[in-house]
Amino acid sequence: MPWKQGDSPGFGLFSVRGLFWVRAAAGEAAGRGIRPVSPEQGVSRKQADLPRFGLFSVLRLFWACGSGRPAGLPARGGVASRLGSVMTKAGDSVSASTKGTAKNADEVILGPTGRPYQGFPTPPALDSHGPARIIALCNQKGGVGKTTTTINLAASLAGYGRRVLAIDFDPQGALSAGLGIQTHDMLTIYDLLLDTKRDPRDAIVPTRVEGLDLIPANIDLSAAEVHLVNEVARETILARVLRKVAADYDVVLVDCQPSLGLLTVNALTAAHGVLIPLECEFFALRGVALLIETIDKVRDRLNPAIELDGVLATMYDPRTLHSREVLERVVEAFGDDVLETVIGRTVKFPDASVSGMPITEFAPEHAAAQAYMRLARELVARGAVA
Numbered sequence: 534m535p536w537k538q539g540d541s542p543g544f545g546l547f548s549v550r551g552l553f554w555v556r557a558a559a560g561e562a563a564g565r566g567i568r569p570v571s572p573e574q575g576v577s578r579k580q581a582d583l584p585r586f587g588l589f590s591v592l593r594l595f596w597a598c599g600s601g602r603p604a605g606l607p608a609r610g611g612v613a614s615r616l617g618s619v620m621t622k623a624g625d626s627v628s629a630s631t632k633g634t635a636k637n638a639d640e641v642i643l644g645p646t647g648r649p650y651q652g653f654p655t656p657p658a659l660d661s662h663g664p665a666r667i668i669a670l671c672n673q674k675g676g677v678g679k680t681t682t683t684i685n686l687a688a689s690l691a692g693y694g695r696r697v698l699a700i701d702f703d704p705q706g707a708l709s710a711g712l713g714i715q716t717h718d719m720l721t722i723y724d725l726l727l728d729t730k731r732d733p734r735d736a737i738v739p740t741r742v743e744g745l746d747l748i749p750a751n752i753d754l755s756a757a758e759v760h761l762v763n764e765v766a767r768e769t770i771l772a773r774v775l776r777k778v779a780a781d782y783d784v785v786l787v788d789c790q791p792s793l794g795l796l797t798v799n800a801l802t803a804a805h806g807v808l809i810p811l812e813c814e815f816f817a818l819r820g821v822a823l824l825i826e827t828i829d830k831v832r833d834r835l836n837p838a839i840e841l842d843g844v845l846a847t848m849y850d851p852r853t854l855h856s857r858e859v860l861e862r863v864v865e866a867f868g869d870d871v872l873e874t875v876i877g878r879t880v881k882f883p884d885a886s887v888s889g890m891p892i893t894e895f896a897p898e899h900a901a902a903q904a905y906m907r908l909a910r911e912l913v914a915r916g917a918v919a
C-alpha cells in the first residue's frame with residue numbers, strides 16, 4: 534500500500550501528481566485480487582497474486598482521481614467507528630495488507646478471511662455434560678443464514694458428542710421444519726413463555742440427529758410480544774425457562790427471528806454468547822451497527838456477561854469479486870471476531886431443508902457440511918462451546 538494518511542495529492546485527474554495516484558491505484562487494484570477458491574481450501578499467497586479489476590476498483594480509481602484522496606486507509610477505533618467507516622466506504626476496495634506479507638510466500642496458506650488457514654482439532658470427548666452455554670444466533674436482517682446455521686451447527690456439535698438443545702424462537706417455525714418436526718398440536722416455546730411454571734422438558738422433542746433436541750415454535754409465537762408486554766421482567770422470561778434445562782445440555786442454540794423486538798431481547802438476555810451470521814452481499818453491514826448497539830444495551834442493563842462469540846460470513850461465493858470484497862469489509866470492521874470458518878453459497882442448503890435434515894446428514898461429504906463441522910471445531914477451540 535503506497536499511501537499514507539495526509540499524502541493526498543490535492544490535484545485533479547490531469548495533473549502530474551494526479552496521474553501518479555492513478556498509476557498507484559491501478560497497480561494496487563491489479564495486484565490485490567484473490568483467486569476464487571473453495572472456502573474450505575483456502576488460498577496460497579502465490580495464487581492470491583493473480584490480477585483482478587472489478588467495479589469497486591474502478592470506483593476507487595475514480596475517487597483517487599476526483600478527490601485526490603487515497604482510499605483504503607486503515608480504519609481506527611472500536612467496532613462502532615470501524616463499522617461507520619466501513620459503511621461509508623462501502624464502494625471502494627480494500628488494502629491487501631490483511632493477506633500477510635509476500636515473504637515466504639509459498640508457505641503461507643490463507644483462508645477466505647485473509648488469515649492463515651487452520652483446520653482446528655477434533656474436540657475431545659466430554660466425560661460429563663452441562664451446564665449449557667447458551668448462544669443466540671441473531672441478526673435482524675432476514676435470510677442471512679441464522680436458521681441454516683442453527684440447524685447445521687447444532688448437528689455438527691452433536692456429531693462431536695455434545696448434547697445440544699436447539700430453540701426455535703421464530704414464529705416462522707423454520708428451525709422446527711428444517712429439523713423435520715411438525716409443530717401442529719404440540720407444546721411449543723410459546724407455551725413455556727406464557728406459563729413459566731410449566732416444565733420445559735414437556736416441550737422438548739428429540740430430532741433424528743442423536744444428541745440434538747428441539748423446543749419447537751409455530752405461528753402462535755407471533756402473539757408472544759403482545760402477551761408479554763405487561764409481564765414483570767418480561768425480558769428475562771426465556772432465561773428463566775432455559776435455566777431449568779441448562780444442566781442437561783452442553784450447548785443451547787437459540788434461533789432468533791429477524792427483528793430486534795422483545796423476543797430477540799429475551800434471547801440476548803438468556804445468552805452467554807451471540808453469534809452473528811452475516812451474508813456476504815453488499816448490504817450485509819447495514820443494520821449491524823444497530824444490532825451491536827442492542828447487544829451493548831442488553832449488556833448494560835440486563836445481561837452483563839454476554840459476549841460476542843463471533844461473526845460468521847455466510848453465502849460466500851469465492852468466484853465473485855463482490856463476495857470477496859464484502860468479506861474483506863467484514864474483516865476490516867470486526868477483525869478477529871470474524872470466524873475463520875466461512876460458509877459458501879450452495880444449493881445443497883435449500884435441498885437439505887426440503888428434506889428436513891441438516892446438511893451434515895443430507896450430504897455429509899459436501900464442502901458445506903464440512904464447513905459446518907469446522908465451525909463447530911472452531912467454536913470449541915475458541916472456548917465458546919465446551
Ligand SMILES: Nc1ncnc2c1ncn2[C@@H]1O[C@H](COP(=O)(O)OP(=O)(O)OP(=O)(O)O)[C@@H](O)[C@H]1O
Nearest residue numbers: 675676677678679680681791848877878879882883
Ligand atoms: N450458504 C448458503 N448457500 C445457499 N443458500 C443458503 C445458504 N444458507 C442459507 N441458505 C438459504 O437461504 C435461505 C435463508 O436462509 P435461513 O432461513 O437460514 O436464513 P435466516 O436468517 O434464518 O432467515 P430469517 O431471517 O427469515 O429467519 C434459505 O432458503 C436457505 O436454504
Ligand SMILES: [Mg+2]
Nearest residue numbers: 679680703707
Ligand atoms: Mg430463520
